[in-house]
Amino acid sequence: xxxxxxxxxxxxxxxxxxxxxxxxxxxxxxxxxxxxxxxxxxxxxxxxxxxxxxxxxxxxxxxxxxxxxxxxxxxxxxxxxxxxxxxxxxxxxxxxxxxxxxxxxxxxxxxxxxxxxxxxxxxxxxxxxxxxxxxxxxxxxxxxxxxx
Amino acid sequence: xxxxxxxxxxxxxxxxxxxxxxxxxxxxxxxxxxxxxxxxxxxxxxxxxxxxxxxxxxxxxxxxxxxxxxxxxxxxxxxxxxxxxxxxxxxxxxxxxxxxxxxxxxxxxxxxxxxxxxxxxxxxxxxxxxxxxxxxxxxxxxxxxxxxxxxxxxxxxxxxxxxxxxxxxxxxxxxxxxxxxxxxxxxxxxxxxxxxxxxxxxxxxxxxxxxxxxxxxxxxxxxxxxxxxxxxxxxxxxxxxxxxxxxxxxxxxxxxxxxxxxxxxxxxxxxxxxxxxxxxxxxxxxxxxxxxxxxxxxxxxxxxxxxxxxxxxxxxxxxxxxxxxxxxxxxxxxxxxxxxxxxxxxxxxxxxxxxxxxxxxxxxxxxxxxxxxxxxxxxxxxxxxxxxxxxxxxxxxxxxx
Numbered sequence: 102x103x104x105x106x107x108x109x110x111x112x113x114x115x116x117x118x119x120x121x122x123x124x125x126x127x128x129x130x131x132x133x134x135x136x137x138x139x140x141x142x143x144x145x146x147x148x149x150x151x152x153x154x155x156x157x158x159x160x161x162x163x164x165x166x167x168x169x170x171x172x173x174x175x176x177x178x179x180x181x182x183x184x185x186x187x188x189x190x191x192x193x194x195x196x197x198x199x200x201x202x203x204x205x206x207x208x209x210x211x212x213x214x215x216x217x218x219x220x221x222x223x224x225x226x227x228x229x230x231x232x233x234x235x236x237x238x239x240x241x242x243x244x245x246x247x248x249x
Numbered sequence: 250x251x252x253x254x255x256x257x258x259x260x261x262x263x264x265x266x267x268x269x270x271x272x273x274x275x276x277x278x279x280x281x282x283x284x285x286x287x288x289x290x291x292x293x294x295x296x297x298x299x300x301x302x303x304x305x306x307x308x309x310x311x312x313x314x315x316x317x318x319x320x321x322x323x324x325x326x327x328x329x330x331x332x333x334x335x336x337x338x339x340x341x342x343x344x345x346x347x348x349x350x351x352x353x354x355x356x357x358x359x360x361x362x363x364x365x366x367x368x369x370x371x372x373x374x375x376x377x378x379x380x381x382x383x384x385x386x387x388x389x390x391x392x393x394x395x396x397x398x399x400x401x402x403x404x405x406x407x408x409x410x411x412x413x414x415x416x417x418x419x420x421x422x423x424x425x426x427x428x429x430x431x432x433x434x435x436x437x438x439x440x441x442x443x444x445x446x447x448x449x450x451x452x453x454x455x456x457x458x459x460x461x462x463x464x465x466x467x468x469x470x471x472x473x474x475x476x477x478x479x480x481x482x483x484x485x486x487x488x489x490x491x492x493x494x495x496x497x498x499x500x501x502x503x504x505x506x507x508x509x510x511x512x513x514x515x516x517x518x519x520x521x522x523x524x525x526x527x528x529x530x531x532x533x534x535x536x537x538x539x540x541x542x543x544x545x546x547x548x549x550x551x552x553x554x555x556x557x558x559x560x561x562x563x564x565x566x567x568x569x570x571x572x573x574x575x576x577x578x579x580x581x582x583x584x585x586x587x588x589x590x591x592x593x594x595x596x597x598x599x600x601x602x603x604x605x606x607x608x609x610x611x612x613x614x615x616x617x618x619x620x621x622x623x624x625x626x627x628x629x630x631x632x633x634x635x636x637x638x639x640x641x642x643x644x645x646x647x648x649x650x
Contacts, residue, residue, distance in 0.1 A: 151474070152433050152438070153375055153433065154372065154375055155372075155374070155375060161343065162340075162343045162344070162372075184520065185519065185520055186557055187601075188557065188598065188600050188601040189519040189520065189557075189601070190601075191600075191601035191602070192401070192519060192601040193519060195288070195400075195401065195601065195649060196394070196401055198286065198288070198338055199336070199401060200393060200394060201370065202338045202346040202347065202348035202368070202370050203338075203346070204284060204286065204338065204340045204346065205286060224343075
């Protein structure tokens with residue numbers, strides 16, 4: 102009995118240690134964008150196009166960028182920045198599209214594709230795993246926030 | 250099949266094929282930009298419908314008898330395919346987007362389709378953009394939020410107050426014209442819309458033949474995320490000799506002005522559990538010679554998300570056409586009527602693209618007939634009332650892909 106009592110906490114510690122950690126993500130925008138730093142709240146408002154539809158200084162259409170399928174980076178972004186479920190986000194963009202012909206978020210299969218899109222589109226804002234930001238990628242886009 | 254019917258069917262099919270070809274062509278032409286989004290809304294339904302009609306006579310009926318009560322029952326259960334909606338939007342460039350919404354339905358043995366919306370939006374700034382084409386009339390909250398995309402609508406049926414003509418209401422829920430709008434003005438997030446449209450009776454069709462432009466405007470604010478408070482007004486001209494919108498009168502007796510004022514408050518935030526919508530509508534038909542007639546209606550909707558799947562809800566709707574029991578409103582209903590509609594239901598969200606709703610509806614409509622003239626018996630002084638109450642159980646699945 103004593104052995105079991107000693108083994109259980111050890112097992113819990115081991116399981117916790119080997120559980121996959123949440124990835125650190127970076128919120129990226131185009132190099133032309135004049136915003137250098139954004140808070141999580143500001144990222145949410147821009148990404149959901151809630152308050153502004155166009156970036157203030159560059160006057161370009163805000164283009165939110167998402168991952169095509171569920172992944173740990175997306176989970177972190179939805180939970181820690183947007184505070185919304187995947188289902189609620191889909192409904193939100195469907196509603197916007199239905200009501201006022203607003204374009205829903207662009208979706209890509211990989212971080213590399215998101216980086217390329219953000220680099221090309223002045224109004225784009227997206228999220229990638231911070232480890233995907235090689236020196237080459239950092240030269241193409243601007244990081245405005247990181248989320249652990 | 251009758252040759253004429255066959256011919257009509259063939260013509261319909263030809264038109265449909267043309268529309269689909271144009272849609273496909275437009276899609277193919279713009280799809281390379283990956284900015285065209287095509288969605289398909291569907292909402293099939295199973296419904297059990299029980300109606301009880303009670304006539305309370307206080308005079309003589311057609312047989313010369315004094316009848317105090319006459320009750321008839323009607324019951325039916327049916328599957329209804331509902332509207333299927335092909336919905337396409339495209340971002341043509343940084344500022345211009347287009348939207349088309351085409352609905353398909355199968356009523357009786359007739360296959361019908363209709364262009365619900367077809368518009369272009371030019372986005373100048375957050376405070377000012379322009380829409381042109383056929384679009385939702387900016388009347389109230391519900392009308393601009395849900396309409397045919399029932400996967401987004403919290404209930405199966407719209408409140409009686411804002412049902413379109415095709416569902417027994419009088420609301421001109423869409424119109425062709427040009428709209429100026431803006432949003433997110435100041436920290437109070439003020440928004441406005443002004444639509445100059447064809448107006449009553451034309452519903453966006455191109456065969457308008459009068460000289461009047463209807464003006465519909467809306468002003469509101471969103472102080473808290475999801476909470477919208479707004480007022481809207483529609484002003485148009487009523488024309489003598491034209492049918493009223495729901496067809497209950499074939500020839501309006503007089504010229505006049507129509508004024509519809511709505512007040513709305515809604516709290517619909519997907520991140521919060523409570524849901525609430527309340528709207529009040531007051532319509533005045535100001536006829537040139539027979540005076541002013543008015544109708545009013547209000548509804549209250551409330552729901553509560555128990556979790557991210559299940560939302561029970563309730564809707565109460567009260568409508569009154571005519572100032573009292575003796576004076577109807579020719580525009581809405583020439584016979585004074587009072588309507589009470591109670592709906593309770595539950596919504597189950599499988600995911601954002603697939604939602605099921607189960608709904609019970611109790612509707613009571615009381616018509617007040619006055620001064621009935623029966624050939625051979627002269628005029629009865631007291632008239633009679635006709636009360637129609639119906640209970641309906643409905644199950645609907647709504648999806649979008």
